[in-house]
Amino acid sequence: MVKTNRLMPVEPGEHRTHCIRCGTCCMKGGPTLHRDDATLLEEGVLKKNNLYTLRKGEVVRNIDETLMALEQEMIKIRGQDEAWTCIFYDDDQKGCKIYDHRPIECRALKCWDLREFDEVMAKPRLQRKHLIHPDDRILKIIGAHERRCSYAILEASVKGLRGPDAEKAVEKILDLLHYDDHMRLVLIEKLGLAPSAMDFFFGRPLTTTIRMFGLCVKQEGDTLVLAPLESHRS
Numbered sequence: 109m110v111k112t113n114r115l116m117p118v119e120p121g122e123h124r125t126h127c128i129r130c131g132t133c134c135m136k137g138g139p140t141l142h143r144d145d146a147t148l149l150e151e152g153v154l155k156k157n158n159l160y161t162l163r164k165g166e167v168v169r170n171i172d173e174t175l176m177a178l179e180q181e182m183i184k185i186r187g188q189d190e191a192w193t194c195i196f197y198d199d200d201q202k203g204c205k206i207y208d209h210r211p212i213e214c215r216a217l218k219c220w221d222l223r224e225f226d227e228v229m230a231k232p233r234l235q236r237k238h239l240i241h242p243d244d245r246i247l248k249i250i251g252a253h254e255r256r257c258s259y260a261i262l263e264a265s266v267k268g269l270r271g272p273d274a275e276k277a278v279e280k281i282l283d284l285l286h287y288d289d290h291m292r293l294v295l296i297e298k299l300g301l302a303p304s305a306m307d308f309f310f311g312r313p314l315t316t317t318i319r320m321f322g323l324c325v326k327q328e329g330d331t332l333v334l335a336p337l338e339s340h341r342s
């Protein structure tokens with residue numbers, strides 16, 4: 109199949125032919141990991157707390173800024189604090205802290221020509237089950253979490269907000285958010301899981317990703333309250 113020579117957006121009139129170490133690609137977010145990247149975890153270059161999971165049904169932004177709901181989960185390298193910038197990007201040095209061991213997407217990405225990147229994108233992606241021992245009980249807990257808190261269930265509940273049983277839909281959404289939040293706290297306490305690895309095991313908290321549905325939650329005392337995103341910002 110002949111692929112088009114797609115280009116990432118650069119400044120108007122700018123035509124690049126080589127990397128100018130501007131850091132834009134690393135500041136747009138860490139890479140998605142593929143099966144070929146599993147060795148980076150085996151070798152200790154990457155650790156689970158460097159990663160987060162985007163779960164099936166989660167809405168993500170593509171490199172060309174289009175949005176799509178994931179048909180299958182994917183694992184990505186985290187950003188720095190609240191920013192998208194990859195945790196391994198060194199702004200002072202304008203470079204990658206794991207350059208010699210960077211994931212395959214990073215190796216393939218040339219912002220002036222995305223053909224090689226497109227080929228890597230088509231390779232099989234890593235999932236949580238590839239990085240967890242089959243006997244580890246956390247796999248069963250992850251499965252139970254998926255059944256209880258899937259994005260399909262959350263989306264159906266959000267659609268219910270426009271129906272005759274809107275109050276029940278609000279209750280259901282808050283129940284999902286509360287379960288997702290509470291379960292993480294319990295597992296940290298009971299199983300001694302690292303708080304920084306929770307986004308790998310269970311994806312980002314629903315209290316954060318509910319934003320993809322134009323909603324947010326506010327804490328009022330001990331109670332979570334659901335609100336439209338705009339009213340939360342104002």
Ligand code: SF4
Binds near residue numbers: 194
């Ligand atoms: S791993 Fe390195 S090259 Fe890849 S996005 Fe992060 S800083 Fe950039």
